[in-house]
Amino acid sequence: MTNPDFSVIKAILFDKDGTLLRYDESWGPVNREAARIAAAGDAVLEAKLLDVGGMDDVSGHTRADSLFAAGSAADIARGLVAAGSKLDTDDLTLKLDALFLRAADYSVPAAELAGFFGRLKARGFKLGVASSDNEAAIRATADRFDFAQYLDFVAGYDSGHGVKPEPGMLLAFARAVGFEPRQVAMVGDNKHDMHVGLSAGAGLKIAVLTGTGTTETLSPLADLVLADITLIEDLLP
Template identity: 50%
Template sequence: MIAGDVMARPSIRGVLFDKDGTLIDYQASWAPTNLGAGRLAARGDIELAARLLTIAGVDPATGYATSDGLLASGNTEDVAQAWVEAGARFGMAELTDRLDTLFRSAVVAAVPVCDLAALFASLADRGLALGIASSDSEAAVTATAERFGLESHLVFQCGYDSGHGAKPERGMVDGFCAATGLPADAVAVVGDSSHDMHMAAAAGAGLRVAVLTGAGSAETLRPLSHILLPSIAGLEQALFD
């Protein structure tokens, strides 16, 4: 564990997870999909695709995202708007829909950072309320939960299109609190980006836990988090030991 500021750990009764980069290894899972998204938006124009990917914080050769780039931390509407403004060959609504479809299909290739079902079962057995809040669509969140056997452990699932607003606004944390009856200071928010940490801070979450399995870096995440972990594999120990 890479600790942040020394602090008394609050009494945590719920954990709200980000999805990509937190439950899912971002670079291992999303590099091919990022490249596919650029090609889709450019309708196969290689030069335009490279420009769009660069705008979204993605290396057009590898598909790897830079720290807190648009494709790594923004939602589909954010990406679509930026790309339409930069010359993507679609209207905003159609591109958003096509990208959401592509991103949802990427679930089959997602690489988990650990045995997610075992971790969620263990955390639930300790009495924690668990949820997922993603900048991806709600359908993609649901598909991910189904694929990795997490549904029975979740009391809350939301995406950017679920009506709770988008990161880094506080609405997803507020939605989790409303669904669980927990005050924000009893909730740990776990994520891989500055958007996750800013969302947690805006909502007054009791604990901000950053992980290094996404596109965020230790340099950007350490000052924003209470705890910085290599991955959520160490979360239970960090919370209870």
């Protein structure tokens, strides 16, 4: 980690799952359902696919930077088919996208998101969300937790800006809000998010511990590791 310089930051791009939402509480049941769908009634295969995805069946914890933690619906579908799912990859992707859209109804926020985004917007920051989830699911989450009106930008893996850990989502956000990438802070919970910030030339890379990443996995890549997003407010100028 380095000494973070917040003075240049004019815009903040947030990951969704594990960053705005607490990962295990929000996605544990969803990952189990994803494995069940992919296994199509084969209980032995279902347990295998859950493990391949990165989730421990007993603890309910999903491993940092695993397929479930960092992959898009298409990534997860390809991985589960390669591990033995008999479903067609495209069909499974569609089923997972629909599942992930419904997951917004069961998400557990990492903070009181409407107030958090409202306060940042009142301080003049441009705000965006970039996720490996689909764009419709991001917007459903923003609507459910009443912060959609504060967003200047939303990007999912299907929005046309590329996928994590590529830099495209952050570069598109910077263009959309009229700032340079060095004026953008990238906030996320896993290595993919930090690599987005690094490859795009973000001014700051901020990691949070409400997802699957740990201080050990994130600190080599992040400028700052925080317990959760609420601590950002006290650090911004």
